[in-house]
Structure formats: C-alpha cells, structure tokens
Amino acid sequence: MEVKELTEKLIQQEFGKWLTKLRFSGPFEEEDLDVDVFLKEEPADWVDRSYHIHHCLREQGFDVLIGYKFYDPSEE
Incomplete structure (x- = not known):
C-alpha cells in the first residue's frame, strides 16, 4: 500500500467521526x-x-509528519 493511501486509511480509522479535512504535502x-x-x-x-x-x-517503514489542528470557534 502506498504511503498516502495507508496514512489516509489509518487517520480515517482513528479520527473518522471528528475529521473535517486532510492536507497532504511532500x-x-x-x-x-x-x-x-x-x-x-x-x-x-x-x-x-x-x-x-x-x-x-x-x-x-514510512516516516510521516502529522500535525493536528482542532476547531477553535474563537478563530472565526
């Protein structure tokens, strides 16, 4: 499985009900x-x-940097 595909699958499994967006780079x-x-x-x-x-x-064998951003209503 490709690194992006695996990463997206794992994030969906762990955070699916809270997830609003993913942004990939690299x-x-x-x-x-x-x-x-x-x-x-x-x-x-x-x-x-x-x-x-x-x-x-x-x-x-993948090295993936993952950053998390939580919704903050004060930023609107």
Whole structure:
C-alpha cells in the first residue's frame, strides 16, 4: 500500500467521526509525507490514537509528519 493511501486509511480509522479535512504535502528530504489533520473537536484520547497511527506507519517503514489542528470557534 502506498504511503498516502495507508496514512489516509489509518487517520480515517482513528479520527473518522471528528475529521473535517486532510492536507497532504511532500515528500520532503527527511519525510515520506507531511499531513495536516483538521478535527472538529479534540478527542480525549487523541494522543493514543496519534501514537497508533505513527506506530503502524513506522512498522511499514514510512516516516510521516502529522500535525493536528482542532476547531477553535474563537478563530472565526
């Protein structure tokens, strides 16, 4: 499975009900892919979910930088 496809699948599995948007860029010199994940709220266990995604990607030999952005009504 391709790095972008696998990353998107894992993010959907872990954050599907909170996910509003994904933005992909890269590859870059040190990374296979860079992803910005936009969520409508911050799940209580988002750190554990994020760790699971990174762990699965590392097992496949991929180095993916993932940044998370949580909805903030004050930014409107």
